[in-house]
Amino acid sequence: MKRLLLITALAMTLVGIASAQGSADYPPTSDTGSCFARVLMPETTEVVTEQVLDAPERTEIKVIPAVYETYTKEVMVKEATTAYTVIPTEYETQTEQVLESPERMETVVIPAEYETYSEKVLIRPAYTTWKPGAGLYGRNVTAASADAGTVVSTGELLCRVEVPAQYDEVKRTRLIKPERTETKIIPAKYRTVTKQLVKTPARVVEEAVPAVYETLTLQKLVAPAQEQTMVIPASYRTVEKRVVTGGGSVEWREVLCDTNASAAKIAEVQKALTAKGYAVPADGDFGPATLKAMEAYQRANGLPVGYLTVSTVESLGVSVE
Numbered sequence: 001m002k003r004l005l006l007i008t009a010l011a012m013t014l015v016g017i018a019s020a021q022g023s024a025d026y027p028p029t030s031d032t033g034s035c036f037a038r039v040l041m042p043e044t045t046e047v048v049t050e051q052v053l054d055a056p057e058r059t060e061i062k063v064i065p066a067v068y069e070t071y072t073k074e075v076m077v078k079e080a081t082t083a084y085t086v087i088p089t090e091y092e093t094q095t096e097q098v099l100e101s102p103e104r105m106e107t108v109v110i111p112a113e114y115e116t117y118s119e120k121v122l123i124r125p126a127y128t129t130w131k132p133g134a135g136l137y138g139r140n141v142t143a144a145s146a147d148a149g150t151v152v153s154t155g156e157l158l159c160r161v162e163v164p165a166q167y168d169e170v171k172r173t174r175l176i177k178p179e180r181t182e183t184k185i186i187p188a189k190y191r192t193v194t195k196q197l198v199k200t201p202a203r204v205v206e207e208a209v210p211a212v213y214e215t216l217t218l219q220k221l222v223a224p225a226q227e228q229t230m231v232i233p234a235s236y237r238t239v240e241k242r243v244v245t246g247g248g249s250v251e252w253r254e255v256l257c258d259t260n261a262s263a264a265k266i267a268e269v270q271k272a273l274t275a276k277g278y279a280v281p282a283d284g285d286f287g288p289a290t291l292k293a294m295e296a297y298q299r300a301n302g303l304p305v306g307y308l309t310v311s312t313v314e315s316l317g318v319s320v321e
Contacts, residue, residue: 036254037252037253039255039305040250040304040306047241047243049240049241050241051237054235058231062229062230068220068222070217072218074213075216076212077213078211079211080209080210082207082209084206085205086205089200091198093196095194097191097192098190098191100190101188101189102188103187108184110180113176113177115173115174117174118171119170120167120170126162126165128160130158130160132159253304254310256310266286266290268318269294270283270290270293272318278296280293294308
């Protein structure tokens, strides 16, 4: 760091000697221990406005179109006519009852009614007769064992029986109802007949059809087209210019160097740069990083760029003492 400051101070001294030899320009009178360097002062500018010719004066021929007037007019597109409409016959349906056969009397012969029945006829009357019997109740005594007082059976038995009368079944027919006649009334018979009757006869109806008109939109010339010569004045526009009002020259400015600045002062400047947003290590060594941060701060604040001037130190809020 000390070597860099020494080289910087030596270069400044050589430049000062060369300038002194050429122009006899020395730093202003100052206290012992002060260091000065010729620095390029940043230009100060201001914005001024100026009227600049935008378009020169010119002559134009303007064509004024013809003026037309719009009006409406009714035009007949179809004449009035008479329309004839044929209305056809209108019918209605009617039904009526027609006699098909009149009322009459009819005599009906109802035949006799018979029934068939069964009847028993006597063929042989009842009679009595003798018939051999069996199952004699009593003691069966043989002839060898019979004594003088015992009845002897011969083994022959007859029974008196009644033979019933004999009948035969005969089918017979008898009259239930005799033949008779009945007279009944046959009612009249009708049938339904459908007829179509004319309700309204056909006719012709006349109808007047009015004329048809159409509204047309027309135009008529009111003023013909014409030419008009016009002088178009020059037009100006306002532009802004940035004008240099000062700076841009090389001036002697008091700077910090090894003679009047210690490593502690350089570290103080580095801390101030970091606080302003230009981070740099606070090691007291004025290296390339510190130089880059210092120049960025000087450009942003309109300060002389390139040297650690007293005005830069004061702008950072660091005491020069």
